[in-house]
Amino acid sequence: MKKLGLLFLAGALTIGLAACGGADEETTAPKQEESTEAGAASGVEEYTITATNWDFTSDKELTIKKGTKVKINLVNKEGMHTISSEGLGIEMGADKPAEFTADKTGEYELICSTVCGATEDHEAMKISLKIVD
Numbered sequence: 001m002k003k004l005g006l007l008f009l010a011g012a013l014t015i016g017l018a019a020c021g022g023a024d025e026e027t028t029a030p031k032q033e034e035s036t037e038a039g040a041a042s043g044v045e046e047y048t049i050t051a052t053n054w055d056f057t058s059d060k061e062l063t064i065k066k067g068t069k070v071k072i073n074l075v076n077k078e079g080m081h082t083i084s085s086e087g088l089g090i091e092m093g094a095d096k097p098a099e100f101t102a103d104k105t106g107e108y109e110l111i112c113s114t115v116c117g118a119t120e121d122h123e124a125m126k127i128s129l130k131i132v133d
């Protein structure tokens with residue numbers, strides 16, 4: 001039984017390493033990237049989500065007013081991650097931002113949709129997005 005556990009762990013580690021293989025060491029001081037709201041001119045609120053192994057380093061709670069046009073960018077600082085939300089019907093990647101209109105109030109979950117490491121690490125990557133009146 002113990003051996004099996006170790007084997008599983010080794011397997012998980014290998015997957016984890018593969019996911020973040022080639023990731024550059026951060027040589028510059030980490031820059032905090034906050035979600036940014038674009039000017040009202042374009043009528044689109046733009047957010048940027050940053051991902052590392054295995055965390056989202058930008059805001060983990062987004063609150064958006066109903067009726068807002070939203071664009072969400074994903075920046076992978078480390079590893080390969082994608083984001084999806086079943087509730088919102090969106091799927092995005094590093095080179096594929098999500099654009100939608102927040103037309104239904106509620107609380108939605110944005111999750112990492114690429115198995116990017118050990119299950120518990122990967123499943124910890126979540127962002128809550130609230131659409132409010």
Ligand SMILES: [Cu+2]
Nearest residue numbers: 081112116125
């Ligand atoms: Cu991930």
